[in-house]
Amino acid sequence: MKDGKAASPSTVARKRAVFSGALKYAVELRLLEVHPLSVVSSVAPKHNDEIDRKAVVYPEQARALLAVVRASVPELEAFLGCMYYSALRPEEVFNLREEEFERPTATGGWGMLRLTGSTVAVGNGWGDADGTIERRGLKHWADSATRDVPAPPALVALLDHHLAEYKPSKDGRLFVTRRGPGGRFVPTLGRPIPSKTYGKARHGVTLVRPF
Structure with missing residues (x-):
């Protein structure tokens, strides 16, 4: 190095x-x-292969992070919740649609995320299709493969709240850009959330680890 x-x-x-x-x-x-x-x-x-505890978020820190996000950019709370509670990749969360979210049969139970692919932002002329949005298969899986991921009760609550507050894009995706210049909330254009946007929200809180 x-x-x-x-x-x-x-x-x-x-x-x-x-x-x-x-x-x-x-x-x-x-x-x-x-x-x-x-x-x-x-x-x-x-x-x-041993997990470095200093590099893994602990529950109190995750909840504090989500609370800060809820107060500043609430439309990203469930987005980051998907990555924390169900360990989804950002491109998998970008592609998540309401029909892929299977709610639990009983209140307070576990749901299921039935992932069908990923959505990535690409530069003009760099993708296989026109535009800057490209849908692909799941990473390391066949293009037509699907993957079932359990959604704990806390994530189910976040997704239900998100769906109640924010209308999905025209193609059904739950998480898309919803802010314009100056951070002003505007109707969505269906573009994926820029990495710098959710990265800034994710690093918006600093906590001292208990070990």
């Missing part, structure tokens, strides 16, 4: 995969006769 410290195993693996892919492409173009890494012996760094 630039600071002189050793890179993490995941960083080494990711950079090696990208570099190897570039060399493989060079072989396909006949710019190289053989793949250089195929004749180099190396040992991959060992991964530490």
